[in-house]
Amino acid sequence: MKYFLAAIFVVSIAISVKAQTHKSQTFAFGSCNRQNLPQPLWDVILKDQPNVWIWLGDNIYGDSHDISVLKEKYQIQNDNPNYKKFTAKVPIIGTWDDHDYGINDAGINYPRKQESQQLALDFLNVPKESPVRKQAGIYSSHNYQVGNKQVKVILLDCRYHRDTLMQDNDKRYIPNFKGDILGEEQWTWLEKQLSSNADAYVIGSSIQVLSAEHPHEKWANFPTAKKRLMDLLVKTKPKGVILLSGDRHIGEFSKTQIIGLNFPLYDITSSGLTNPASHIKAEHNPYRVGPLVNQKNYGLLEFKDKGKKLEVTMSLKGLETPVYHKEVVEF
Structure with a gap:
């Protein structure tokens, strides 16, 4: 009997330890x-x-x-000893932006996007039989268990279907009110993803969603598409959403409150893993909370199951300054 009880005790410890290890999940992210x-x-x-x-x-x-040039450059990255060491220990997922898509600021009319998509998916270690290989664009979703809670990561493709933009004489993009970013198939897919029972959603967009006053690429260049995204969030009533973005060669937190959502909406930009825009000392963004980071940076989301609540610690981190900014929210 004592051996039987001991066995139960050992199994109980194993189950307890396993449950503990799954009570938190840490997502790191970055771009450029x-x-x-x-x-x-x-x-x-x-x-x-x-x-x-x-x-x-x-x-x-x-x-x-x-395409052979793109393939060679992906190989250079895969052969980087620091990156190779990292990916041997950490699974990777992701989306793309213009420079890995093919051409600076390219969108729907880029002629090699089908071939480029397969190279990008090779780099992201997406299986050959994955449905993402057959769809138009590399958008995808990924589910992660955090204790008794579920976090869904939704990665958008803001290139494959993005309509054309024009620039004025000052090289600022002219808003395209009729233009779209995602394409109808991706919009339908996104609504389905947001209609799940997840306790929180992390939505990755290669371009900034909230910051609207700089002259570069952003969702605000397509006002109708940006409104559609906000309206979709309100319609699907998620328990919590965090937006992630890249592209800008700076890091920053943007924050707003959307009528119809019962949580603050953050857009955390992490950009400049190797080449930050250190010359940018200031840039107007009424949504910014915390500093504008113009040094090498990466982002971190630490999810913890707190019983009734799901807590997430959101950070921008780097080399010279270990933590540039940190915020904590609960969903």
């Missing part, structure tokens, strides 16, 4: 990574012991119609 520059952040990020790495675009700087 030149494959031919030093990449000192991978060892730093490893110390945070992330459960997954999320690429938000410009994962390499391909910038070519020549």
